[in-house]
Amino acid sequence: MNFLKKYQKEFAEYDKLDHDFIDDDKIWRQLNKCENPAREDVRRVLKKAEQCVRLEPEETAILLQNRDESTIQEMYELAHQLKKEVYGDRIVFFAPLYISDECANNCQYCGFRSSNTAVRRKTLSLDEIEQEVRTMIEEGQKRTVLVYGESPATGIDFMCETIKKVYSVKTRHGEIRRANINCAPLAVDELKKLKEVGIGTFQVFQETYHHQTYREMHPANTIKGHYRWRLYCMDRAQQAGLDDNGLGVLFGLYDWRFEVMGLLYHTIHLEETFNGVGPHTISFPRITPAAGTPFSEHPRYAVSDSDFKKLVAVLRLSVPYTGMICTAREPEKVRREVIQLGVSQIDAGTRIGVGAYTKSKIANQLPGKEQFSIGDSRTLDDVVREICGMHCIPSFCTACYRAGRTGEQFMKVAKSRFVHNYCIPNAIFTLKEYLLDYASDETRLIGEEVLKQHTEQFKGEPVYNTIFKNLRRIENGERDLRL
Ligand code: SF4
Numbered sequence: 001m002n003f004l005k006k007y008q009k010e011f012a013e014y015d016k017l018d019h020d021f022i023d024d025d026k027i028w029r030q031l032n033k034c035e036n037p038a039r040e041d042v043r044r045v046l047k048k049a050e051q052c053v054r055l056e057p058e059e060t061a062i063l064l065q066n067r068d069e070s071t072i073q074e075m076y077e078l079a080h081q082l083k084k085e086v087y088g089d090r091i092v093f094f095a096p097l098y099i100s101d102e103c104a105n106n107c108q109y110c111g112f113r114s115s116n117t118a119v120r121r122k123t124l125s126l127d128e129i130e131q132e133v134r135t136m137i138e139e140g141q142k143r144t145v146l147v148y149g150e151s152p153a154t155g156i157d158f159m160c161e162t163i164k165k166v167y168s169v170k171t172r173h174g175e176i177r178r179a180n181i182n183c184a185p186l187a188v189d190e191l192k193k194l195k196e197v198g199i200g201t202f203q204v205f206q207e208t209y210h211h212q213t214y215r216e217m218h219p220a221n222t223i224k225g226h227y228r229w230r231l232y233c234m235d236r237a238q239q240a241g242l243d244d245n246g247l248g249v250l251f252g253l254y255d256w257r258f259e260v261m262g263l264l265y266h267t268i269h270l271e272e273t274f275n276g277v278g279p280h281t282i283s284f285p286r287i288t289p290a291a292g293t294p295f296s297e298h299p300r301y302a303v304s305d306s307d308f309k310k311l312v313a314v315l316r317l318s319v320p321y322t323g324m325i326c327t328a329r330e331p332e333k334v335r336r337e338v339i340q341l342g343v344s345q346i347d348a349g350t351r352i353g354v355g356a357y358t359k360s361k362i363a364n365q366l367p368g369k370e371q372f373s374i375g376d377s378r379t380l381d382d383v384v385r386e387i388c389g390m391h392c393i394p395s396f397c398t399a400c401y402r403a404g405r406t407g408e409q410f411m412k413v414a415k416s417r418f419v420h421n422y423c424i425p426n427a428i429f430t431l432k433e434y435l436l437d438y439a440s441d442e443t444r445l446i447g448e449e450v451l452k453q454h455t456e457q458f459k460g461e462p463v464y465n466t467i468f469k470n471l472r473r474i475e476n477g478e479r480d481l482r483l
Pocket residue numbers: 092395397398399400401419422423424426
C-alpha cells in the first residue's frame with residue numbers, strides 16, 4: 001500500500017465530523033474579552049487555582065492576558081506552590097533516545113522533514129539500539145522517551161521490536177525501567193501493540209492547535225497534513241488501553257496564548273470523554289534552529305523568555321495535577337527559572353542525534369543528524385548536582401506505571417495531591433542509587449545532604465522506617481526498591 005495512503009479510511013471518518021473540539025474563533029473571542037484584566041479578576045482566578053482544580057478557558061484567558069507585574073508575581077508563586085503540593089519538590093529526570101530520523105512528512109520547521117538534504121538519514125539497528133541504551137544506563141539514566149519519525153522504515157512492528165530491545169538491555173547498574181514513546185499518530189490496532197510491549201507515556205504533540213497555521217506548516221499530501229488524525233490520536237490511545245498520554249505544542253508556530261488555550265481545550269476534551277483522565281504530561285518546547293531549516297532560524301511567533309515563563313506558570317495553574325516537561329532545548333538559565341514555576345520533569349545528559357550517545361559525550365556534536373539544537377548540553381551529573389543545590393530532589397522514579405498507577409488510578413492520587421507521598425520516598429531511593437552508582441564526588445556530597453533533609457521530613461511518620469531501611473538495603477547492594 002502507498003505509505004501516504006495508509007490511514008485514508010480513518011481520515012474519511014474524521015472528515016465527516018462537522019467540527020472538532022478546537023474552535024479558533026471562540027478561543028480568540030475568549031482571549032480578546034479579557035485583555036489587560038483587572039487585578040481583582042486575576043486574584044479571583046488565583047483563589048480558585050489554590051484549590052488545585054482545573055481552570056475553565058475563560059479563567060485561563062485572564063491569566064494569559066495579565067500584564068500586571070505584581071499579580072504575575074503572585075501567579076508565579078502559586079504555580080510553584082501547587083507543583084510542590086502535588087508532586088513535592090522532586091524533579092524527575094529522563095533522556096530521549098532517537099531511534100530514527102527518517103520521515104515521510106515535510107513539516108516546514110523540522111530538521112527531519114523529507115525535503116531536507118542537510119540531514120544524513122539513519123535508523124538504528126537493534127544492535128545499535130543496544131549500544132545506545134548501554135551508554136545511557138552507564139551514565140545513570142533509568143527513564144527514556146523513544147523518538148521515531150513517520151516512515152515505512154519505522155512501522156509499528158519495528159517500533160515494538162525496538163521497545164523490547166530497550167527493556168532487554170541489562171548492565172551491572174541495571175536497566176531502563178520506563179520507555180515512553182514520542183511518535184506519529186497511530187491507529188487503534190497499532191496502539192494496542194504498543195500497549196502489549198509495555199510502554200510508559202504515549203506522546204504525540206499537536207505542534208499547533210491553530211487550524212490555518214497547521215495547514216501552512218504541514219503539506220496536505222503528507223500524513224501529518226491531516227489535523228484531526230493527530231488531534232484525536234489520544235482518544236484512540238485511550239481506546240487501545242494506553243491511558244498515560246502526553247500532549248505538547250511546538251511554541252513559535254503560532255500565538256503562544258492561543259496554543260495554551262488549545263492545550264487546555266484538549267485536556268477538557270479528554271477529561272470529559274475518558275472519565276476525568278486528562279494528559280499525564282504536557283510539554284512546551286520552543287523552536288530552536290535546525291540544520292538546513294531556515295524556518296527554524298526566525299520563527300514568526302517566537303516566544304520571548306518572559307512570555308515563556310508566563311506560559312509555563314499558566315499551564316501549571318490551569319492543569320495543576322499534570323506533569324510538566326521542560327526539555328534541554330532550553331538554555332540552562334531558562335530551565336532554572338521555569339523549574340520554580342511548576343516544571344516537574346526535565347531531561348539531562350541529552351543527545352538527540354541518531355546514535356549520538358555512543359558517538360559523543362555531549363550534545364550538539366552531530367549537526368547533520370539532529371532534529372534541532374540543544375540549549376542545555378551539560379552532563380547528567382552536572383544537572384543532578386544543580387537540582388540538589390536548588391533545594392529540590394532529583395528523581396529517577398518509575399514506580400507509578402510499574403505499580404499500575406496509570407490513567408484513572410494516577411489521576412486519583414494526583415488530583416487529591418496524595419501522589420507526593422509516593423514521589424518523595426521514591427525520589428530518595430532512586431537518588432541514593434544514582435549517588436552510589438554514578439555520581440561524581442562533588443555531586444555525591446551535596447546529594448547525600450539532600451537525602452538527609454528529605455528523609456528527616458518524614459520523621460514521626462510510619463513511612464520513615466521504610467525509608468530508613470530501604471536506604472540501608474540500597475547501600476548493601478539492592479536496587480529498584482519503590483513504593
Ligand atoms: S511516584 Fe509516580 S508520579 Fe511520583 S515520581 Fe514516581 S512515577 Fe512519578
